[in-house]
Amino acid sequence: MTAVTPNRATHAAAPRKRRRTGRGGTLGSTGLYIATGVAGLLFLVPFYLLVRNALSTDAAITGENWQFFPTDLKWGNIGELFDDPTVPFARSLWNSAVVGVLHTLGTLLVCSLAGYGLARIPYRHADKVFYAVLVTLMVPSAVTFVPSFVLVSSLGWVDSLRGLIIPGLFSGFTCFLFRQYFLGFPKELEEAARMDGLGYWGAYWRVVVPNSLNFFAAIATITFISGWNAFLWPLVIGQDPDAWTVQVALSSYMTNQTVNFHLIFMATAISILPLVFVFLFLQRWLVQGIAQTGIKG
Protein backbone atom coordinates (compact mmCIF):
# COMPACT_ATOMS: atom_id res chain seq x y z
CA MET A 1 0.00 0.00 0.00
CA THR A 2 1.63 3.21 -1.10
CA ALA A 3 -0.09 5.41 1.42
CA VAL A 4 1.50 3.66 4.35
CA THR A 5 5.12 3.65 3.19
CA PRO A 6 5.87 7.31 3.97
CA ASN A 7 4.74 6.73 7.53
CA ARG A 8 7.36 4.11 7.94
CA ALA A 9 9.91 6.40 6.43
CA THR A 10 8.91 9.20 8.77
CA HIS A 11 9.29 7.02 11.79
CA ALA A 12 12.40 5.23 10.68
CA ALA A 13 14.45 7.94 12.31
CA ALA A 14 12.55 7.79 15.57
CA PRO A 15 13.69 4.50 17.14
CA ARG A 16 17.18 5.86 17.57
CA LYS A 17 15.88 8.63 19.81
CA ARG A 18 13.54 6.35 21.59
CA ARG A 19 16.07 3.80 22.60
CA ARG A 20 17.85 6.43 24.61
CA THR A 21 14.76 7.77 26.28
CA GLY A 22 13.08 4.46 26.94
CA ARG A 23 13.67 2.49 30.07
CA GLY A 24 14.68 -0.35 27.82
CA GLY A 25 14.00 -3.31 30.10
CA THR A 26 11.65 -6.07 29.01
CA LEU A 27 9.54 -5.47 32.07
CA GLY A 28 9.04 -1.77 31.28
CA SER A 29 8.19 -2.52 27.69
CA THR A 30 5.64 -5.19 28.63
CA GLY A 31 3.97 -2.74 30.98
CA LEU A 32 3.98 -0.16 28.26
CA TYR A 33 2.27 -2.51 25.83
CA ILE A 34 -0.33 -3.54 28.39
CA ALA A 35 -1.13 0.10 29.20
CA THR A 36 -1.30 1.05 25.53
CA GLY A 37 -3.42 -1.98 24.75
CA VAL A 38 -5.92 -1.22 27.50
CA ALA A 39 -6.17 2.41 26.41
CA GLY A 40 -6.58 1.27 22.81
CA LEU A 41 -9.41 -1.10 23.76
CA LEU A 42 -11.20 1.70 25.64
CA PHE A 43 -10.91 3.89 22.56
CA LEU A 44 -12.36 1.16 20.36
CA VAL A 45 -15.33 0.22 22.59
CA PRO A 46 -17.64 2.97 21.24
CA PHE A 47 -16.93 1.85 17.67
CA TYR A 48 -17.63 -1.73 18.64
CA LEU A 49 -20.93 -0.78 20.29
CA LEU A 50 -21.91 1.18 17.21
CA VAL A 51 -21.31 -1.71 14.83
CA ARG A 52 -22.82 -4.25 17.21
CA ASN A 53 -26.01 -2.23 17.60
CA ALA A 54 -26.21 -1.36 13.91
CA LEU A 55 -26.35 -5.06 13.08
CA SER A 56 -28.72 -6.12 15.86
CA THR A 57 -32.46 -6.13 16.36
CA ASP A 58 -34.05 -3.68 18.77
CA ALA A 59 -34.83 -6.62 21.02
CA ALA A 60 -31.18 -7.61 21.16
CA ILE A 61 -30.09 -4.03 21.92
CA THR A 62 -32.59 -3.43 24.70
CA GLY A 63 -32.63 -7.00 26.00
CA GLU A 64 -32.46 -7.82 29.68
CA ASN A 65 -29.21 -9.74 29.39
CA TRP A 66 -26.56 -7.61 27.81
CA GLN A 67 -24.75 -9.67 25.23
CA PHE A 68 -21.34 -8.53 24.28
CA PHE A 69 -21.41 -10.49 21.02
CA PRO A 70 -24.65 -10.47 19.02
CA THR A 71 -25.85 -13.92 18.08
CA ASP A 72 -26.77 -13.17 14.49
CA LEU A 73 -26.02 -10.19 12.31
CA LYS A 74 -28.88 -8.35 10.63
CA TRP A 75 -27.41 -7.02 7.41
CA GLY A 76 -30.96 -6.27 6.30
CA ASN A 77 -30.88 -3.22 8.60
CA ILE A 78 -29.06 -1.34 5.83
CA GLY A 79 -31.92 -1.80 3.38
CA GLU A 80 -34.50 -1.06 6.04
CA LEU A 81 -32.80 2.25 6.85
CA PHE A 82 -32.94 3.47 3.27
CA ASP A 83 -36.53 2.27 2.81
CA ASP A 84 -37.72 4.11 5.91
CA PRO A 85 -39.91 6.94 4.60
CA THR A 86 -40.01 8.92 7.85
CA VAL A 87 -36.41 10.17 7.69
CA PRO A 88 -34.87 11.29 4.37
CA PHE A 89 -31.59 9.61 5.20
CA ALA A 90 -30.43 8.96 1.61
CA ARG A 91 -31.20 12.56 0.75
CA SER A 92 -29.19 13.84 3.70
CA LEU A 93 -26.22 11.68 2.74
CA TRP A 94 -26.38 13.08 -0.77
CA ASN A 95 -26.56 16.64 0.58
CA SER A 96 -23.57 16.02 2.79
CA ALA A 97 -21.57 14.57 -0.08
CA VAL A 98 -22.37 17.48 -2.40
CA VAL A 99 -21.74 20.06 0.29
CA GLY A 100 -18.56 18.32 1.43
CA VAL A 101 -17.05 18.08 -2.05
CA LEU A 102 -18.02 21.57 -3.25
CA HIS A 103 -17.05 23.12 0.05
CA THR A 104 -13.64 21.47 -0.12
CA LEU A 105 -12.97 22.37 -3.76
CA GLY A 106 -14.19 25.93 -3.30
CA THR A 107 -12.16 26.50 -0.17
CA LEU A 108 -9.01 25.15 -1.80
CA LEU A 109 -9.47 27.36 -4.83
CA VAL A 110 -10.35 30.62 -3.11
CA CYS A 111 -8.04 30.30 -0.11
CA SER A 112 -4.99 29.00 -1.98
CA LEU A 113 -5.16 31.83 -4.52
CA ALA A 114 -5.44 34.39 -1.75
CA GLY A 115 -2.68 32.74 0.25
CA TYR A 116 -0.40 32.81 -2.77
CA GLY A 117 -1.21 36.43 -3.52
CA LEU A 118 -0.46 37.43 0.05
CA ALA A 119 2.73 35.43 0.20
CA ARG A 120 4.30 36.13 -3.15
CA ILE A 121 2.90 39.02 -5.13
CA PRO A 122 4.50 42.34 -4.24
CA TYR A 123 1.94 45.01 -3.49
CA ARG A 124 2.29 48.09 -1.37
CA HIS A 125 -0.69 47.43 0.90
CA ALA A 126 -0.32 43.65 1.13
CA ASP A 127 0.43 43.91 4.85
CA LYS A 128 -2.79 45.77 5.55
CA VAL A 129 -4.77 43.20 3.61
CA PHE A 130 -3.07 40.45 5.56
CA TYR A 131 -3.99 42.09 8.88
CA ALA A 132 -7.60 42.29 7.72
CA VAL A 133 -7.46 38.51 7.26
CA LEU A 134 -5.74 37.95 10.61
CA VAL A 135 -8.37 39.95 12.49
CA THR A 136 -11.06 37.49 11.42
CA LEU A 137 -9.15 34.73 13.20
CA MET A 138 -9.79 36.50 16.47
CA VAL A 139 -13.55 36.22 16.10
CA PRO A 140 -14.54 32.62 16.75
CA SER A 141 -16.52 31.30 13.82
CA ALA A 142 -19.12 29.67 16.03
CA VAL A 143 -19.96 32.96 17.69
CA THR A 144 -20.78 34.52 14.33
CA PHE A 145 -23.56 32.06 13.59
CA VAL A 146 -26.25 34.52 14.67
CA PRO A 147 -25.09 37.36 12.40
CA SER A 148 -24.30 34.95 9.58
CA PHE A 149 -27.76 33.48 9.80
CA VAL A 150 -29.24 36.96 9.69
CA LEU A 151 -27.28 37.70 6.53
CA VAL A 152 -27.92 34.41 4.79
CA SER A 153 -31.61 34.52 5.56
CA SER A 154 -31.87 38.04 4.17
CA LEU A 155 -30.22 36.74 0.99
CA GLY A 156 -32.94 34.08 0.85
CA TRP A 157 -30.41 31.25 1.09
CA VAL A 158 -31.97 29.37 3.99
CA ASP A 159 -32.75 25.74 3.12
CA SER A 160 -30.49 25.85 0.09
CA LEU A 161 -27.16 24.26 -0.75
CA ARG A 162 -25.85 27.74 -1.53
CA GLY A 163 -26.46 28.76 2.06
CA LEU A 164 -24.68 25.63 3.27
CA ILE A 165 -21.65 25.97 1.01
CA ILE A 166 -20.83 29.55 0.09
CA PRO A 167 -20.52 31.33 3.48
CA GLY A 168 -18.01 28.72 4.64
CA LEU A 169 -15.61 29.11 1.74
CA PHE A 170 -13.86 32.20 3.02
CA SER A 171 -11.87 30.78 5.86
CA GLY A 172 -9.29 33.21 7.17
CA PHE A 173 -7.54 30.31 8.85
CA THR A 174 -7.14 28.25 5.67
CA CYS A 175 -5.95 31.32 3.78
CA PHE A 176 -3.41 31.91 6.54
CA LEU A 177 -2.17 28.31 6.30
CA PHE A 178 -1.74 28.60 2.54
CA ARG A 179 0.17 31.85 2.94
CA GLN A 180 2.52 30.27 5.44
CA TYR A 181 3.04 27.34 3.11
CA PHE A 182 3.72 29.47 0.02
CA LEU A 183 6.18 31.64 1.92
CA GLY A 184 8.29 28.55 2.26
CA PHE A 185 7.79 27.31 -1.28
CA PRO A 186 11.15 27.23 -3.16
CA LYS A 187 11.40 30.43 -5.19
CA GLU A 188 13.77 28.97 -7.75
CA LEU A 189 11.00 26.93 -9.34
CA GLU A 190 8.85 29.99 -9.93
CA GLU A 191 11.78 32.02 -11.17
CA ALA A 192 12.55 29.38 -13.77
CA ALA A 193 8.93 29.44 -14.88
CA ARG A 194 8.96 33.19 -15.16
CA MET A 195 12.18 33.17 -17.16
CA ASP A 196 10.27 31.02 -19.60
CA GLY A 197 7.72 33.80 -19.95
CA LEU A 198 4.89 32.68 -17.70
CA GLY A 199 2.91 35.31 -15.79
CA TYR A 200 1.92 34.91 -12.14
CA TRP A 201 -1.23 33.13 -13.18
CA GLY A 202 0.56 30.66 -15.47
CA ALA A 203 3.37 30.04 -13.02
CA TYR A 204 0.83 29.40 -10.28
CA TRP A 205 -1.18 26.81 -12.15
CA ARG A 206 1.63 25.12 -14.04
CA VAL A 207 4.43 25.15 -11.50
CA VAL A 208 3.29 26.03 -8.00
CA VAL A 209 0.11 23.94 -7.75
CA PRO A 210 1.52 20.75 -9.31
CA ASN A 211 4.43 20.92 -6.90
CA SER A 212 2.24 21.48 -3.86
CA LEU A 213 -0.19 18.60 -4.21
CA ASN A 214 0.83 17.13 -0.85
CA PHE A 215 -0.13 20.27 0.96
CA PHE A 216 -3.34 20.66 -1.02
CA ALA A 217 -4.24 17.07 -0.17
CA ALA A 218 -3.63 17.67 3.53
CA ILE A 219 -5.79 20.79 3.57
CA ALA A 220 -8.45 19.07 1.45
CA THR A 221 -8.66 16.18 3.88
CA ILE A 222 -8.93 18.43 6.90
CA THR A 223 -11.49 20.68 5.20
CA PHE A 224 -13.60 17.75 4.07
CA ILE A 225 -13.63 16.20 7.53
CA SER A 226 -14.63 19.40 9.27
CA GLY A 227 -17.27 20.02 6.59
CA TRP A 228 -18.72 16.53 6.87
CA ASN A 229 -18.83 16.72 10.66
CA ALA A 230 -20.15 20.27 10.89
CA PHE A 231 -23.40 20.52 12.80
CA LEU A 232 -24.29 24.00 14.03
CA TRP A 233 -24.37 25.78 10.69
CA PRO A 234 -26.25 23.01 8.81
CA LEU A 235 -28.70 22.86 11.72
CA VAL A 236 -29.34 26.59 11.48
CA ILE A 237 -29.64 26.62 7.68
CA GLY A 238 -31.42 23.31 7.09
CA GLN A 239 -34.88 23.96 8.46
CA ASP A 240 -36.60 21.85 5.85
CA PRO A 241 -35.71 18.11 6.00
CA ASP A 242 -34.82 18.18 2.29
CA ALA A 243 -31.91 20.50 3.10
CA TRP A 244 -30.62 18.41 6.01
CA THR A 245 -27.08 17.16 6.05
CA VAL A 246 -26.40 13.77 7.52
CA GLN A 247 -25.44 15.27 10.90
CA VAL A 248 -28.74 17.11 11.18
CA ALA A 249 -30.61 13.97 10.17
CA LEU A 250 -28.80 12.00 12.88
CA SER A 251 -29.59 14.65 15.43
CA SER A 252 -33.26 14.48 14.49
CA TYR A 253 -33.29 10.87 15.66
CA MET A 254 -32.49 12.01 19.16
CA THR A 255 -35.51 14.24 19.43
CA ASN A 256 -37.76 11.83 17.58
CA GLN A 257 -40.39 10.11 19.69
CA THR A 258 -40.40 6.75 17.94
CA VAL A 259 -37.07 5.14 18.64
CA ASN A 260 -35.77 2.47 16.30
CA PHE A 261 -32.46 1.72 17.89
CA HIS A 262 -31.09 -0.48 15.16
CA LEU A 263 -31.88 2.10 12.44
CA ILE A 264 -30.35 4.94 14.44
CA PHE A 265 -27.13 3.02 14.97
CA MET A 266 -27.03 1.88 11.36
CA ALA A 267 -27.45 5.49 10.24
CA THR A 268 -24.68 6.61 12.58
CA ALA A 269 -22.38 3.84 11.36
CA ILE A 270 -22.99 4.78 7.73
CA SER A 271 -22.43 8.45 8.50
CA ILE A 272 -18.93 7.87 9.86
CA LEU A 273 -17.92 5.24 7.29
CA PRO A 274 -16.61 7.71 4.67
CA LEU A 275 -14.41 9.42 7.21
CA VAL A 276 -13.09 6.17 8.63
CA PHE A 277 -11.95 5.31 5.10
CA VAL A 278 -10.44 8.74 4.68
CA PHE A 279 -8.60 8.24 7.95
CA LEU A 280 -7.28 4.82 7.19
CA PHE A 281 -6.12 5.53 3.66
CA LEU A 282 -5.06 9.16 3.81
CA GLN A 283 -3.31 9.04 7.18
CA ARG A 284 -0.06 10.19 5.65
CA TRP A 285 -1.45 13.56 4.60
CA LEU A 286 -3.72 13.88 7.56
CA VAL A 287 -1.15 13.32 10.27
CA GLN A 288 1.45 15.34 8.42
CA GLY A 289 -1.00 18.12 7.68
CA ILE A 290 -2.28 18.32 11.23
CA ALA A 291 1.16 18.10 12.81
CA GLN A 292 2.30 20.83 10.47
CA THR A 293 -0.66 23.17 10.54
CA GLY A 294 -2.73 22.57 13.64
CA ILE A 295 -0.06 23.89 15.93
CA LYS A 296 -0.11 27.31 14.38
CA GLY A 297 -3.73 27.86 15.35
Add this chain to the structure above:
Amino acid sequence: MSTTTSHEVPRSAPAEATAARPRRFRRDGSTVNFWLFTGPFLIGLIVFVYVPIGWSLWLSFFEARFTVTPDKFVGFDNYRQMLENSNFTGSLVTFTVFAAFIVPLTWALSLGLALMVNRLRFMRAFFRSVFFLPTACSYVAASLIWKMSIFSGVRFGLMNTVLGWFGVENIAWLANPDPPWYWLVIVSARLWLQAGFYMILFLAALQNIPPELYEAAAIDGAGPGWQTFRHITLPQLRATSTAVILLLLVAAYQAFDEFFNLLSKTTWGRPPLVELYYTALGQAQDYGAGSAGAVILTLLICMVTLLQGTFMGFGRGEKAE
Protein backbone atom coordinates in the same frame (compact mmCIF):
# COMPACT_ATOMS: atom_id res chain seq x y z
CA MET B 1 7.83 15.38 1.18
CA SER B 2 9.16 14.23 4.51
CA THR B 3 7.85 15.57 7.77
CA THR B 4 11.16 17.19 8.59
CA THR B 5 11.25 19.50 5.61
CA SER B 6 7.65 20.52 5.96
CA HIS B 7 8.36 21.50 9.56
CA GLU B 8 11.29 23.65 8.80
CA VAL B 9 9.72 25.37 5.87
CA PRO B 10 7.24 27.74 7.53
CA ARG B 11 9.56 28.63 10.36
CA SER B 12 12.32 30.10 8.23
CA ALA B 13 9.81 31.72 5.92
CA PRO B 14 8.85 35.15 7.35
CA ALA B 15 12.36 36.57 7.47
CA GLU B 16 13.04 35.44 3.95
CA ALA B 17 9.80 36.93 2.73
CA THR B 18 10.27 40.42 4.10
CA ALA B 19 13.75 40.54 2.68
CA ALA B 20 12.97 39.29 -0.79
CA ARG B 21 9.36 40.20 -1.46
CA PRO B 22 9.40 43.90 -2.31
CA ARG B 23 11.75 43.97 -5.26
CA ARG B 24 11.08 40.90 -7.31
CA PHE B 25 9.06 40.79 -10.55
CA ARG B 26 8.20 44.44 -10.12
CA ARG B 27 7.65 45.33 -13.75
CA ASP B 28 4.66 43.20 -14.68
CA GLY B 29 1.57 44.75 -13.10
CA SER B 30 1.86 42.99 -9.81
CA THR B 31 -0.88 45.17 -8.30
CA VAL B 32 -3.39 43.83 -10.81
CA ASN B 33 -2.19 40.32 -10.14
CA PHE B 34 -2.38 40.79 -6.40
CA TRP B 35 -6.05 41.69 -6.63
CA LEU B 36 -6.69 38.94 -9.17
CA PHE B 37 -5.41 36.39 -6.67
CA THR B 38 -6.73 37.79 -3.42
CA GLY B 39 -9.81 39.64 -4.71
CA PRO B 40 -12.33 36.77 -4.71
CA PHE B 41 -11.33 35.75 -1.21
CA LEU B 42 -11.43 39.28 0.12
CA ILE B 43 -14.85 39.99 -1.36
CA GLY B 44 -16.14 36.81 0.28
CA LEU B 45 -14.47 37.71 3.53
CA ILE B 46 -16.09 41.13 3.54
CA VAL B 47 -19.54 39.85 2.58
CA PHE B 48 -19.64 36.76 4.77
CA VAL B 49 -17.49 37.75 7.74
CA TYR B 50 -17.17 41.51 8.07
CA VAL B 51 -20.74 42.40 7.07
CA PRO B 52 -22.35 39.88 9.46
CA ILE B 53 -20.15 41.04 12.33
CA GLY B 54 -20.96 44.67 11.65
CA TRP B 55 -24.63 43.91 11.18
CA SER B 56 -24.67 41.98 14.41
CA LEU B 57 -23.01 44.85 16.26
CA TRP B 58 -25.66 47.18 14.85
CA LEU B 59 -28.52 44.80 15.69
CA SER B 60 -27.32 44.50 19.26
CA PHE B 61 -28.37 48.13 19.86
CA PHE B 62 -31.89 47.67 18.47
CA GLU B 63 -35.00 45.90 19.51
CA ALA B 64 -34.96 43.19 16.86
CA ARG B 65 -37.53 40.46 17.34
CA PHE B 66 -38.51 38.48 14.25
CA THR B 67 -36.79 41.10 12.11
CA VAL B 68 -33.28 41.83 10.94
CA THR B 69 -34.06 45.38 9.84
CA PRO B 70 -35.30 46.96 13.06
CA ASP B 71 -35.90 50.68 13.64
CA LYS B 72 -36.20 50.95 17.41
CA PHE B 73 -32.90 51.96 18.95
CA VAL B 74 -32.54 50.74 22.53
CA GLY B 75 -28.92 51.54 23.38
CA PHE B 76 -27.38 49.03 25.74
CA ASP B 77 -30.71 47.47 26.76
CA ASN B 78 -29.98 44.19 24.98
CA TYR B 79 -26.64 43.96 26.73
CA ARG B 80 -28.25 44.67 30.08
CA GLN B 81 -30.96 42.12 29.34
CA MET B 82 -28.40 39.42 28.52
CA LEU B 83 -26.19 40.17 31.51
CA GLU B 84 -29.21 40.14 33.85
CA ASN B 85 -30.52 36.95 32.28
CA SER B 86 -29.60 34.16 34.67
CA ASN B 87 -29.72 31.61 31.84
CA PHE B 88 -27.04 33.47 29.95
CA THR B 89 -24.78 34.16 32.93
CA GLY B 90 -25.43 30.60 34.07
CA SER B 91 -24.23 29.40 30.68
CA LEU B 92 -20.95 31.21 31.27
CA VAL B 93 -20.62 29.28 34.54
CA THR B 94 -21.41 26.07 32.68
CA PHE B 95 -18.66 26.87 30.24
CA THR B 96 -16.19 27.63 33.01
CA VAL B 97 -16.88 24.31 34.72
CA PHE B 98 -16.63 22.52 31.40
CA ALA B 99 -13.33 24.19 30.50
CA ALA B 100 -11.94 23.49 33.97
CA PHE B 101 -12.52 19.79 33.34
CA ILE B 102 -11.90 19.36 29.66
CA VAL B 103 -8.77 21.47 29.13
CA PRO B 104 -6.46 19.84 31.71
CA LEU B 105 -7.90 16.37 31.12
CA THR B 106 -7.42 16.52 27.37
CA TRP B 107 -3.96 18.00 27.80
CA ALA B 108 -2.91 15.22 30.16
CA LEU B 109 -4.53 12.40 28.21
CA SER B 110 -3.21 13.45 24.81
CA LEU B 111 0.29 14.01 26.19
CA GLY B 112 0.14 10.64 27.94
CA LEU B 113 -0.97 8.88 24.77
CA ALA B 114 1.74 10.62 22.76
CA LEU B 115 4.42 9.56 25.26
CA MET B 116 3.16 5.98 25.16
CA VAL B 117 2.90 5.78 21.38
CA ASN B 118 6.27 7.45 20.96
CA ARG B 119 7.92 4.75 23.02
CA LEU B 120 6.44 1.81 21.19
CA ARG B 121 8.81 -0.16 19.03
CA PHE B 122 6.22 -2.29 17.28
CA MET B 123 2.68 -1.51 16.20
CA ARG B 124 3.28 2.19 16.63
CA ALA B 125 1.31 3.14 13.50
CA PHE B 126 -1.48 0.81 14.60
CA PHE B 127 -1.93 2.38 18.01
CA ARG B 128 -1.58 5.88 16.65
CA SER B 129 -4.47 5.08 14.29
CA VAL B 130 -6.55 3.62 17.11
CA PHE B 131 -6.23 6.76 19.22
CA PHE B 132 -6.64 9.04 16.23
CA LEU B 133 -9.69 7.29 14.76
CA PRO B 134 -12.34 8.92 17.01
CA THR B 135 -11.48 12.23 15.32
CA ALA B 136 -13.38 10.78 12.34
CA CYS B 137 -16.54 10.71 14.42
CA SER B 138 -18.75 13.76 14.52
CA TYR B 139 -19.97 15.10 17.84
CA VAL B 140 -23.47 14.15 16.76
CA ALA B 141 -22.49 10.54 16.13
CA ALA B 142 -20.58 10.33 19.39
CA SER B 143 -23.51 11.88 21.26
CA LEU B 144 -25.79 9.20 19.85
CA ILE B 145 -23.50 6.40 20.96
CA TRP B 146 -22.96 7.98 24.37
CA LYS B 147 -26.62 8.78 24.98
CA MET B 148 -28.25 5.68 23.62
CA SER B 149 -25.71 2.98 24.31
CA ILE B 150 -23.05 3.79 26.88
CA PHE B 151 -24.77 6.20 29.24
CA SER B 152 -28.34 5.27 28.55
CA GLY B 153 -30.23 5.80 31.78
CA VAL B 154 -31.99 2.46 31.51
CA ARG B 155 -30.83 -1.02 32.34
CA PHE B 156 -29.48 -1.91 28.90
CA GLY B 157 -26.94 0.91 28.80
CA LEU B 158 -23.35 -0.27 28.96
CA MET B 159 -22.42 1.66 32.10
CA ASN B 160 -25.54 0.65 33.96
CA THR B 161 -25.01 -2.96 32.93
CA VAL B 162 -21.45 -2.92 34.20
CA LEU B 163 -22.49 -1.15 37.40
CA GLY B 164 -25.30 -3.68 37.76
CA TRP B 165 -22.74 -6.48 37.99
CA PHE B 166 -21.53 -4.78 41.15
CA GLY B 167 -25.05 -4.34 42.46
CA VAL B 168 -25.31 -0.62 41.74
CA GLU B 169 -28.76 0.71 40.86
CA ASN B 170 -29.44 2.26 37.44
CA ILE B 171 -28.19 5.79 37.19
CA ALA B 172 -30.10 8.41 35.20
CA TRP B 173 -27.00 9.88 33.63
CA LEU B 174 -28.57 12.75 31.72
CA ALA B 175 -32.11 13.07 33.02
CA ASN B 176 -31.18 14.48 36.41
CA PRO B 177 -28.87 17.38 37.32
CA ASP B 178 -28.48 16.29 40.90
CA PRO B 179 -26.01 14.67 41.25
CA PRO B 180 -24.60 16.14 38.03
CA TRP B 181 -23.63 12.90 36.34
CA TYR B 182 -24.18 14.56 32.98
CA TRP B 183 -20.73 16.12 33.29
CA LEU B 184 -19.19 12.67 33.13
CA VAL B 185 -21.09 11.98 29.91
CA ILE B 186 -20.24 15.30 28.27
CA VAL B 187 -16.60 15.34 29.27
CA SER B 188 -15.89 11.71 28.40
CA ALA B 189 -17.46 12.13 24.95
CA ARG B 190 -15.29 15.11 24.10
CA LEU B 191 -12.22 13.52 25.61
CA TRP B 192 -12.67 10.51 23.37
CA LEU B 193 -13.28 12.65 20.30
CA GLN B 194 -10.42 15.09 20.58
CA ALA B 195 -7.58 13.42 22.53
CA GLY B 196 -6.21 11.71 19.40
CA PHE B 197 -5.97 14.96 17.51
CA TYR B 198 -3.86 16.65 20.18
CA MET B 199 -1.84 13.47 20.59
CA ILE B 200 -0.69 13.98 16.99
CA LEU B 201 0.52 17.47 17.83
CA PHE B 202 2.45 16.18 20.84
CA LEU B 203 3.89 13.30 18.81
CA ALA B 204 5.20 15.73 16.23
CA ALA B 205 6.74 17.86 18.97
CA LEU B 206 8.28 14.85 20.74
CA GLN B 207 9.99 13.78 17.55
CA ASN B 208 11.46 17.25 17.16
CA ILE B 209 13.30 17.11 20.51
CA PRO B 210 17.01 16.70 19.73
CA PRO B 211 18.24 13.34 21.05
CA GLU B 212 21.45 15.04 22.20
CA LEU B 213 19.50 16.61 25.05
CA TYR B 214 18.69 13.19 26.45
CA GLU B 215 22.28 12.10 26.04
CA ALA B 216 23.51 15.16 27.90
CA ALA B 217 20.97 14.54 30.65
CA ALA B 218 22.08 10.94 30.97
CA ILE B 219 25.72 12.04 31.26
CA ASP B 220 24.71 14.57 33.92
CA GLY B 221 23.17 11.73 35.83
CA ALA B 222 19.48 12.44 35.32
CA GLY B 223 17.58 9.25 35.88
CA PRO B 224 15.34 8.11 33.06
CA GLY B 225 11.62 8.41 33.59
CA TRP B 226 10.24 11.19 35.73
CA GLN B 227 13.41 13.27 36.05
CA THR B 228 14.11 13.32 32.34
CA PHE B 229 10.47 14.00 31.61
CA ARG B 230 10.30 16.86 34.10
CA HIS B 231 13.53 18.55 33.10
CA ILE B 232 13.85 17.83 29.39
CA THR B 233 10.65 16.60 27.75
CA LEU B 234 8.18 18.95 29.42
CA PRO B 235 10.19 22.17 28.86
CA GLN B 236 10.80 21.16 25.26
CA LEU B 237 7.07 20.71 24.77
CA ARG B 238 6.32 24.17 26.13
CA ALA B 239 5.44 25.76 22.82
CA THR B 240 3.21 22.86 21.83
CA SER B 241 1.57 22.75 25.25
CA THR B 242 0.77 26.45 25.07
CA ALA B 243 -0.73 26.10 21.62
CA VAL B 244 -2.69 23.00 22.65
CA ILE B 245 -4.15 24.72 25.72
CA LEU B 246 -5.11 27.73 23.63
CA LEU B 247 -6.77 25.54 21.00
CA LEU B 248 -8.56 23.56 23.72
CA LEU B 249 -9.88 26.71 25.37
CA VAL B 250 -11.19 28.14 22.10
CA ALA B 251 -12.72 24.79 21.20
CA ALA B 252 -14.36 24.58 24.63
CA TYR B 253 -15.85 28.04 24.19
CA GLN B 254 -17.39 26.93 20.94
CA ALA B 255 -18.89 23.78 22.44
CA PHE B 256 -22.33 23.26 21.02
CA ASP B 257 -22.87 19.92 19.31
CA GLU B 258 -22.65 17.50 22.22
CA PHE B 259 -24.49 19.76 24.68
CA PHE B 260 -27.28 20.36 22.18
CA ASN B 261 -27.64 16.68 21.37
CA LEU B 262 -27.08 15.13 24.78
CA LEU B 263 -29.12 17.62 26.78
CA SER B 264 -31.67 18.68 24.20
CA LYS B 265 -34.67 18.42 26.48
CA THR B 266 -33.12 19.72 29.66
CA THR B 267 -32.72 23.19 31.09
CA TRP B 268 -29.38 22.49 32.77
CA GLY B 269 -25.95 22.26 31.26
CA ARG B 270 -26.34 24.90 28.57
CA PRO B 271 -23.09 26.47 27.43
CA PRO B 272 -23.18 29.99 25.90
CA LEU B 273 -23.62 28.94 22.28
CA VAL B 274 -26.59 26.72 23.03
CA GLU B 275 -28.10 29.56 25.04
CA LEU B 276 -27.54 31.97 22.14
CA TYR B 277 -29.05 29.47 19.72
CA TYR B 278 -32.24 29.36 21.75
CA THR B 279 -32.28 33.13 22.23
CA ALA B 280 -31.82 34.06 18.59
CA LEU B 281 -33.40 31.16 16.74
CA GLY B 282 -35.79 29.75 19.33
CA GLN B 283 -39.38 30.81 19.91
CA ALA B 284 -38.61 34.47 20.53
CA GLN B 285 -36.32 34.95 17.50
CA ASP B 286 -34.70 37.78 19.42
CA TYR B 287 -31.83 38.76 17.12
CA GLY B 288 -31.03 41.91 19.10
CA ALA B 289 -30.41 40.09 22.37
CA GLY B 290 -28.75 37.21 20.53
CA SER B 291 -26.37 39.60 18.83
CA ALA B 292 -25.58 41.33 22.12
CA GLY B 293 -24.80 37.93 23.62
CA ALA B 294 -22.55 37.07 20.67
CA VAL B 295 -20.67 40.35 21.11
CA ILE B 296 -20.22 39.74 24.84
CA LEU B 297 -18.99 36.24 24.15
CA THR B 298 -16.57 37.37 21.47
CA LEU B 299 -15.09 39.98 23.77
CA LEU B 300 -14.71 37.38 26.51
CA ILE B 301 -12.96 34.96 24.19
CA CYS B 302 -10.59 37.63 22.93
CA MET B 303 -9.78 38.64 26.50
CA VAL B 304 -9.12 35.09 27.65
CA THR B 305 -6.97 34.46 24.58
CA LEU B 306 -4.91 37.58 25.14
CA LEU B 307 -4.55 36.90 28.87
CA GLN B 308 -3.50 33.36 28.24
CA GLY B 309 -1.03 34.57 25.64
CA THR B 310 0.50 36.99 28.13
CA PHE B 311 0.72 34.49 30.95
CA MET B 312 1.98 31.54 28.99
CA GLY B 313 4.18 33.62 26.72
CA PHE B 314 2.62 32.45 23.50
CA GLY B 315 5.20 32.35 20.73
CA ARG B 316 8.13 32.89 23.09
CA GLY B 317 8.70 29.20 23.56
CA GLU B 318 8.74 28.60 19.84
CA LYS B 319 11.67 30.90 19.32
CA ALA B 320 13.59 29.34 22.17
CA GLU B 321 13.20 25.92 20.61
